[in-house]
Amino acid sequence: MATEATNGAAAGEKNGAATEKAVTFSSLKPQLFVESAKASDAVAFYKAAFGAEEVNRVSHPKRKADQELPLLLSAEIKLGSSSILISDLSDDSTALVKTVGTGLVFCLETEDIEAAIDKAVKAGAVAEGEITEGEGACCGGRVGKVKDPYGIVWLICTPAKKCANVEA
Structure with missing residues (x-):
């Protein structure tokens, strides 16, 4: 790809130093991890307690044992104009801290x-x-x-x- 040069400096540079492209975010979605196999209950609670609306749900299709409930990877709920992700806390969760x-x-x-x-x-x-x-x-x-x-x-x-x- 061609780079435009002005006064010996490549495009995207100011006074010889590269300028960073502005980054904007469209939303912030905090993710709550609850004790494994209770995320679905948490979603139901937030609907009943705060009038939350469930927007999306992603479940892991299989668990280790057939009798176990499916692992809820994330359920997105809306509270007012905000969204929150609710997930089961498991050994392979992306949560940095394994406390709830x-x-x-x-x-x-x-x-x-x-x-x-x-x-x-x-x-x-x-x-x-x-x-x-x-x-x-x-x-x-x-x-x-x-x-x-x-x-x-x-x-x-x-x-x-x-x-x-x-x-x-």
Whole structure:
């Protein structure tokens, strides 16, 4: 392929140094690993608790023993405008850390925190603490917290518009 040269420098170079092409991403899809053979249950929980919509599912066709459930490689769910991948944690998982539910918190925004927490609890989550308000809550709004059956903590918060008074 031909390279265009300008003032002795190849195209894509500025002052003799190569410039990098800008990289853009179309989305971020966090992947949650849950204890093996429970990812399908987790997907069902997120549908019941948070109204998630399952978009895609990829299962491993065979397990070592015929009586074992198929390994869920990934199920993509949508929560609002975001997507999350849910997968069974197995010995050959791509997860760098083989622990479940540590160091991870998701924040869901809604105007009706009480109803959202109630729905999550009815689906199997555990409410943690009271709903807080003011400076101790995210962005000075209101926030409640639940832990799902898979060890993931979910903050249920008022929308981010409450942060509008923060100067850039």
